[in-house]
Amino acid sequence: MPRQRPIRTEAIVLRQRPLGDADRICVLFSPTRGRLEAVAKGVRRPLSKLSGHVQPLTCGRFGLAQGRSLHVITEAVTVESWPSLHDDVDRLTEALAMAELVDRSTDLDAASGPLYQLLRHSLGELAGTASPRAARWWFTLRFLDQQGYRPELDACVRCRAEVKPEGNGYSAADGGVVCPTCQGAGVGLRLSSPAFRLLRYMRRSSCDATAQVRVDADTSAELDRHLRLSMEQALDGQLRSGGFLKSLERAEAIGRSAASAAAEREREEQDRAVV
Amino acid sequence: MQRSPATAPTIARLIEAFHRLPGIGPKSAQRLAYHVLRAPRAEAEALAEALLEVKDSTRLCGGCQNITDADPCAICLDPQRSASSICVVEEPLDVAAIERSGVYRGQYHVLHGAISPMDGIGPEDLKVRELLARLGDASVDEVILAMNPNLEGEATAGYLSRVIGAMGVRITRIAHGLPVGADVEYADERTLRAAMTHRVEVEQRDGGG
Numbered sequence: 001m002p003r004q005r006p007i008r009t010e011a012i013v014l015r016q017r018p019l020g021d022a023d024r025i026c027v028l029f030s031p032t033r034g035r036l037e038a039v040a041k042g043v044r045r046p047l048s049k050l051s052g053h054v055q056p057l058t059c060g061r062f063g064l065a066q067g068r069s070l071h072v073i074t075e076a077v078t079v080e081s082w083p084s085l086h087d088d089v090d091r092l093t094e095a096l097a098m099a100e101l102v103d104r105s106t107d108l109d110a111a112s113g114p115l116y117q118l119l120r121h122s123l124g125e126l127a128g129t130a131s132p133r134a135a136r137w138w139f140t141l142r143f144l145d146q147q148g149y150r151p152e153l154d155a156c157v158r159c160r161a162e163v164k165p166e167g168n169g170y171s172a173a174d175g176g177v178v179c180p181t182c183q184g185a186g187v188g189l190r191l192s193s194p195a196f197r198l199l200r201y202m203r204r205s206s207c208d209a210t211a212q213v214r215v216d217a218d219t220s221a222e223l224d225r226h227l228r229l230s231m232e233q234a235l236d237g238q239l240r241s242g243g244f245l246k247s248l249e250r251a252e253a254i255g256r257s258a259a260s261a262a263a264e265r266e267r268e269e270q271d272r273a274v275v
Numbered sequence: 276m277q278r279s280p281a282t283a284p285t286i287a288r289l290i291e292a293f294h295r296l297p298g299i300g301p302k303s304a305q306r307l308a309y310h311v312l313r314a315p316r317a318e319a320e321a322l323a324e325a326l327l328e329v330k331d332s333t334r335l336c337g338g339c340q341n342i343t344d345a346d347p348c349a350i351c352l353d354p355q356r357s358a359s360s361i362c363v364v365e366e367p368l369d370v371a372a373i374e375r376s377g378v379y380r381g382q383y384h385v386l387h388g389a390i391s392p393m394d395g396i397g398p399e400d401l402k403v404r405e406l407l408a409r410l411g412d413a414s415v416d417e418v419i420l421a422m423n424p425n426l427e428g429e430a431t432a433g434y435l436s437r438v439i440g441a442m443g444v445r446i447t448r449i450a451h452g453l454p455v456g457a458d459v460e461y462a463d464e465r466t467l468r469a470a471m472t473h474r475v476e477v478e479q480r481d482g483g484g
Binding site for chain 1: 298390393399410412429430432433440454461463465468
């Protein structure tokens with residue numbers, strides 16, 4: 001049997017899962033080979049030289065030996081590791097959402113150069129931006145474009161009438177904006193004027209420019225909802241990492257309520273002691 | 276696993292049972308099964324009893340959530356240990372590892388896992404609610420986050436920092452950097468960055484002149 005040539009490629013590590021006692025299976029995303037699954041041997045041991053280079057959300061140059069079912073990582077050098085993505089839980093959550101989108105929408109061994117460039121660029125922007133959420137919106141809009149689900153923002157997706165910023169709706173199932181007349185007939189969800197303007201602005205602007213826009217909480221929640229529904233339409237399923245995003249949003253409230261419940265209990269105990 | 280007609284069904288069942296254990300491949304499972312078969316009856320009985328006993332008599336400690344056969348566990352009951360700090364770990368084995376180091380004399384809290392957003396494992400799947408209840412009731416000054424320095428550990432530490440931060444308790448995280456015996460030249464950028472950021476002062480010996 002002819003010996004297969006080793007693969008050398010740049011790639012971003014999308015995720016890992018444990019294998020046996022000391023190994024991990026890494027899901028890599030390469031511009032020339034698409035999604036690759038490769039075993040990183042011994043990376044759960046403290047002295048592993050590979051371990052730091054194969055962490056999720058790391059871009060590196062990899063050497064892979066082709067195995068029967070899985071490749072084996074023989075060498076790895078970090079190209080970019082975006083430390084701030086790992087140091088800040090908000091950035092980390094948004095980065096994971098991007099990685100999951102790519103992981104679930106790409107095939108094994110299928111070249112996807114433009115999507116790779118988009119992911120690498122977006123992770124870099126996310127690492128430096130003041131608005132992690134805006135970076136994810138910006139990425140999602142371009143991801144949908146590349147996957148053939150480009151949301152229509154200029155004309156009503158139902159009647160093709162040209163749309164103005166006010167009174168519109170958004171229908172992820174139909175693929176974009178619906179005019180006030182069609183929205184009045186019950187098509188899509190309400191799309192506020194600020195959300196509509198921001199969607200259009202994001203499409204023609206850089207990630208950095210998008211992050212500069214001040215967005216109120218209502219518009220932010222609205223954009224989250226519309227883009228999530230479009231994403232789910234493209235993936236034909238829900239993003240698992242979306243659940244953590246919601247948990248994180250509730251985290252401070254949970255902490256505050258636990259603290260006030262404890263303070264209340266303490267007051268009651270003090271009152272009982274006095275009586 | 277495919278059964279061979281050359282293997283008696285009872286042995287095949289034992290091989291399959293061993294094969295289901297983590298890290299045990301088909302060959303190791305076979306070796307273990309035949310070892311049990313050849314061993315004296317008393318040894319096989321001791322193994323079977325130990326397996327049943329571990330299932331029957333262990334439970335989670337009501338305080339730290341570690342696996343124990345007495346509730347509260349020995350660590351939670353030890354009056355010599357400080358009650359003002361809680362070290363939060365992912366798994367029971369992490370408690371054993373930190374105890375081996377002998378450097379920590381406070382309390383623990385075992386989460387029984389880590390948040391893994393891409394696998395859909397969230398805080399509600401871990402012993403987070405129990406931790407918050409302990410922090411509310413006890414006079415804890417410090418929570419030490421001893422999660423693994425990987426993506427799941429970072430997500431877990433980030434989430435807990437946010438929740439516990441809102442309760443006004445001091446939060447620290449164990450340092451990470453180069454492991455003992457490692458080579459600087461092979462270290463990745465993030466590890467080196469962490470090692471440099473968390474570097475410590477070298478104690479100067481008094482010259483005595």
